[in-house]
Amino acid sequence: MMMQTVQQQLQEKVNTALQSVLAGASSEVAADVLQVVPCANPQFGDYQFNGALPLAKAQRTNPRALAQNIVAQLDVAGISEPPEIAGPGFINFRLKREFIQRMAAQALADPRVGVPQTDHKRTVIVDYPSPNVAKSLHIGHIRTTFIGDAIARLLRFAGHTVISDNHIGDWGTGFGKVIIGWKKYRDEANFQRDPLDEMDRLYRLVEAESKQNKEIQEEARLETAKLQAGDPENRAIWQHLRAVSQVEFDRIYDLLDIHCDETLGESFYNDRLAGVVQDLLQRGIATESEGAIIIRFEEPANLGDKIMVIQKKDGASLYSTTDLATVQYRMERWQPDEIIYVVDARQSLHFQELFNVTHRWGFKDVILRHITFGTILGDDGKPIRSRSGEAIKLKDLMAEAERRALEIVRQKNPDLEAQKQQEIARVIGLGALKYADLAPSRTSDYIFSWDKSLALSGNSAVYLEYAYVRIRSIFRRAQAEGIAADVQQLETLHLEQPAELELAKFILRFPLAIETALSDYRLNAITDYLFELAQKFTAFYDACPVVKSEEPLRSSRLALCELTANVLKQGLNLLGIETIEKM
Ligand code: ARG
Numbered sequence: 001m002m003m004q005t006v007q008q009q010l011q012e013k014v015n016t017a018l019q020s021v022l023a024g025a026s027s028e029v030a031a032d033v034l035q036v037v038p039c040a041n042p043q044f045g046d047y048q049f050n051g052a053l054p055l056a057k058a059q060r061t062n063p064r065a066l067a068q069n070i071v072a073q074l075d076v077a078g079i080s081e082p083p084e085i086a087g088p089g090f091i092n093f094r095l096k097r098e099f100i101q102r103m104a105a106q107a108l109a110d111p112r113v114g115v116p117q118t119d120h121k122r123t124v125i126v127d128y129p130s131p132n133v134a135k136s137l138h139i140g141h142i143r144t145t146f147i148g149d150a151i152a153r154l155l156r157f158a159g160h161t162v163i164s165d166n167h168i169g170d171w172g173t174g175f176g177k178v179i180i181g182w183k184k185y186r187d188e189a190n191f192q193r194d195p196l197d198e199m200d201r202l203y204r205l206v207e208a209e210s211k212q213n214k215e216i217q218e219e220a221r222l223e224t225a226k227l228q229a230g231d232p233e234n235r236a237i238w239q240h241l242r243a244v245s246q247v248e249f250d251r252i253y254d255l256l257d258i259h260c261d262e263t264l265g266e267s268f269y270n271d272r273l274a275g276v277v278q279d280l281l282q283r284g285i286a287t288e289s290e291g292a293i294i295i296r297f298e299e300p301a302n303l304g305d306k307i308m309v310i311q312k313k314d315g316a317s318l319y320s321t322t323d324l325a326t327v328q329y330r331m332e333r334w335q336p337d338e339i340i341y342v343v344d345a346r347q348s349l350h351f352q353e354l355f356n357v358t359h360r361w362g363f364k365d366v367i368l369r370h371i372t373f374g375t376i377l378g379d380d381g382k383p384i385r386s387r388s389g390e391a392i393k394l395k396d397l398m399a400e401a402e403r404r405a406l407e408i409v410r411q412k413n414p415d416l417e418a419q420k421q422q423e424i425a426r427v428i429g430l431g432a433l434k435y436a437d438l439a440p441s442r443t444s445d446y447i448f449s450w451d452k453s454l455a456l457s458g459n460s461a462v463y464l465e466y467a468y469v470r471i472r473s474i475f476r477r478a479q480a481e482g483i484a485a486d487v488q489q490l491e492t493l494h495l496e497q498p499a500e501l502e503l504a505k506f507i508l509r510f511p512l513a514i515e516t517a518l519s520d521y522r523l524n525a526i527t528d529y530l531f532e533l534a535q536k537f538t539a540f541y542d543a544c545p546v547v548k549s550e551e552p553l554r555s556s557r558l559a560l561c562e563l564t565a566n567v568l569k570q571g572l573n574l575l576g577i578e579t580i581e582k583m
Pocket of ligand 1: 326
């Protein structure tokens, strides 16, 4: 049997009470205002139901009287103290100690630490990290990579069917420039040493040249057109560079434990493009204009003066054409309920146009979402760059994170074998990078700081890893003292001190953090929660002796330790961050 959350249990009781109070009278009140929510202010209780107010308004009755009627019908004796009505008609619940104790024991026995699976199972495609090939991964790719991966993990954990699709850019005009560079300026030794670095160099060379010389631009266009038309030489170069890029990308994704289900990429849709253009023309959605095929927009207002080109005069297809073909393919193959594009905000116009056309094309039911994110800034408040002014390569950033983490590990634990230190540093360093990117509100810019990312205190992965390790060491100590620390089977906990009650209640709110994070794909709902959890754990651990206390408190407190560790581990894993047992 799957566990029901505290909120779900209260909600059921409220719904039953509402049924008898309203006695079938249809209320025009939206379901979301009839939800039991956590109390904003713990002074009033743990959870509250504010629905009496909108209901009374709809029925033109007195809200307080209605609240009284609801309370009279509420059968929550097994869950909370008698509900209290506050102000104009808020109904407040204070959870009973026995209830919390039992729920905590259940969560401990539950491999999902009390988080139920959704009963609205959906199929969701997550489009990320989708970099362009023949180019190094750099700091600009971090956000789509980490945010996209965490979203995919979160949805999967909630019970949805998730298809992560790395829509790599392997077909655009950028490739034309790399092909020119490859033919003219290739440095084979550098290519052997660091293939993506060489491709970056070639691209930059040709890009610079094309700024001076318009002919190069034309040449790049021709090379791209030749590639797309199937010219054997360009195809061979393209295939080679694409394959080599993929190997390099995979090396990084493996280290980051990021594995997409599909890597179809732009070129995969090549054969569909002509059909897509044809179909859109036939349906009257696209029209011909000066030899090109375009789509106009009548609404919304901000698209009114825009046009989306789906075929150039020379017959070449574009990013937009590929994206349309991609939607069509995804709809045919997976019938998704939702497609999420985790892409830089600079592409927001493209996605508005794409979504608009997709709906007009007849794919009306699918939810399409562009999940944007802010920019990573340097100390100076400007988009972060390396000292030489280029984008910082992701692999360099990862290496630096590991190097800095290793210093910390060596200081903390100088006697550990070097290999173990290295392994811990990898987890800590990469975890710190991911966490630093997920903890700020998704849509705001943030200033990247090594000190903050790797801080031992504050809202950082290191702090949480450390809290986790500390709990594991409590168990090692208990074991060393011959204490049976097998607490999985407890029927109930014994929560005596306020700090332990607080901690247990907060652990039972983990499902809510996940729900909040999923509601608008805001991962900081998870990081905020975990940070607060670690703080509440510290308060508990300061106030309540664990190993040194007597039964039944000792087992109960060990159980709280275990629960906290389980939630920390699960929460970090949802963010793509591993935990370690020792530090
Ligand atoms: N390759 C693109 C870029 O690097 C992002 C692709 C995003 N996904 C998509 N379906 N358009 O800018």
